[in-house]
Amino acid sequence: MATNVKRKKKAEVMSDDGSMTLTGHLKELRNRLIICAAVFVVGVIGFLAISDKLIDLLTAMAMNANYTFVFLAPQEKLMQYFRVSLIAAVIVTIPVALYQVYAFAKPGLKRSERFFFRLVLLFGLALFCVGVLFAYKVTLPFMLNFLVTLEGTDYITASISIESYINLCLTMFIIFGCVFEMPLVTIILAKMGIANPEIMKKGRGVAIVLIFLVAAIITPPDIVSQCFVAVPMCLLYFISIFLSGIFYKPKTDDDDEDEDDEEESSDEE
Known part of the structure; x- marks a missing residue:
């Protein structure tokens, strides 16, 4: 009985000529989507546990420029912790999702196409990381120092909403990651x-x-x-x-x- 069930499941996945059936492709796609979703959920939970360190990492660029951060709504500070955790989880999930796309398409690719696909994935991820690192190390620190040292009335001080600051950082990271x-x-x-x-x-x-x-x-x-x-x-x-x-x-x-x-x-x- 168990053997018949196994044969039936195998017949649903593989056709007589050895190729995968539409049902098999859909099951494989479902399994790969489940892997991506699981990585995302685990990432959100894990990054929530260290969300304060992530916020410290982002605000460290502005500390040398004597910025003072405030939150203007009761829930604003808490929402930024959730927001940073979600974005960090998405960043971790993207390489996994790209690999799952490659693994799903791999049987239908030639050897040269598989090599080029892997090269594009690795090169693309590396360039995006270099762009984000350039924004974090060079662009944003200089920009923040320049904006806070503009000549003007002395009684205007920099008390920046944490939400607007996070928006600026994430926007610049995405821009430079895509530009690179x-x-x-x-x-x-x-x-x-x-x-x-x-x-x-x-x-x-x-x-x-x-x-x-x-x-x-x-x-x-x-x-x-x-x-x-x-x-x-x-x-x-x-x-x-x-x-x-x-x-x-x-x-x-x-x-x-x-x-x-x-x-x-x-x-x-």
Whole structure:
């Protein structure tokens, strides 16, 4: 009886030709989603236990600038502890989720595609971490010192809402993490034959103007924040031009013919 049940379950997952059935794919997807959800829940609980240390880590940048933090609503301080814990749990869950996506798609990928997929995942995570670290170590400390030392009336002191400060930190972390992904996006587009290095060189003047425009939109309304986002973006753009020259793969007529042959063979089948 038990053997029959096992065979029935195996038949639901695997078809006669050895490939996985739709039910099997859905079960695998469910299991991987459960793993991601479990990691997130455990992360939230774990980071709640050390949420005060996370807040100390974020506010340490502003202590040298003599900031005084306050909370303006009774629940504001408590909500920031929950908020930081949730975001930290999401950060921990993202690599696990990306790995689960890779593991789910791995059987259908070629060896070269699997290598490129792993390279993109590792390179992307590394660049995002470098962007966040750059914001934490360089951009935010300088920005906070600059803003607090602006000349003005002496009786105006800096008593910053902890909610607004956390908002600023998280916004800058996300911005710099995404901005530092530019070389990776360029490599992917170059491999697809989209990011042409010659076109990127000719359009660098327009690109710089657009970069400063985007920096003005996504940053707080001051010129220092804009420059601190725009200047690294310009440097990354020039690095992207160099990388596109290495990885650029123009699409040839042979590639189009191969795609047409594949479509014709699939239609015949």
